[in-house]
Amino acid sequence: MKKIAGILALAIVCTAAQAQNKHNLFVDANFIYTAGASATYDRKVLDHLDIGAGLNSVYFYKGTVNSVYSAGYIDIRPYWGKRKHMWFVKLDGGIANYTRDQKPSVTITPFGAYCALAYGYQYHINARGQGPYATIGFNGYSQSFHSTNTNLPPQARDYSVFDATNMLFVGFKF
Numbered sequence: 001m002k003k004i005a006g007i008l009a010l011a012i013v014c015t016a017a018q019a020q021n022k023h024n025l026f027v028d029a030n031f032i033y034t035a036g037a038s039a040t041y042d043r044k045v046l047d048h049l050d051i052g053a054g055l056n057s058v059y060f061y062k063g064t065v066n067s068v069y070s071a072g073y074i075d076i077r078p079y080w081g082k083r084k085h086m087w088f089v090k091l092d093g094g095i096a097n098y099t100r101d102q103k104p105s106v107t108i109t110p111f112g113a114y115c116a117l118a119y120g121y122q123y124h125i126n127a128r129g130q131g132p133y134a135t136i137g138f139n140g141y142s143q144s145f146h147s148t149n150t151n152l153p154p155q156a157r158d159y160s161v162f163d164a165t166n167m168l169f170v171g172f173k174f
Helices: 002-022
Strands: 023-030 035-046 049-062 065-081 085-100 106-108 111-123 131-149 155-173
Touching (some): 023 049, 023 131, 085 131, 111 155
Antiparallel strands (some): 023 155, 085 111, 131 155
């Protein structure tokens, strides 16, 4: 009975050790161009490819308009690396939600599209691949809004806008 319990314990420990390399949590923040943060859970599907999902929130200030964009996205992350170093590409696509200061004559559609493309570097501090990383790239958000001109004759227009900004994210891979 002790041998069976020992074999089961060894199997559980080995499975947990392998799972630590398969499941990754990336948490990062940006304060240089705009304020933002994101958290992404990825699972290793191939030797050099992680696929996952995440959430982010970015605060934009342009002129007199304050905007907060939040997004839920699918993350695809191919990577190349040695024992201590890893280079990767981050490709994200998903749905964005908006909160924005607006005039009474403007109605904003609260949902739109989100995309991101970034190139990054990570340094491993232990055998499980945990460590700090940095990415540089852009985040893009599309939105639609309806504007009504109250002058005579009244006019209404529909607009679609794509907002993009450069990002430098610094984070940690757990």
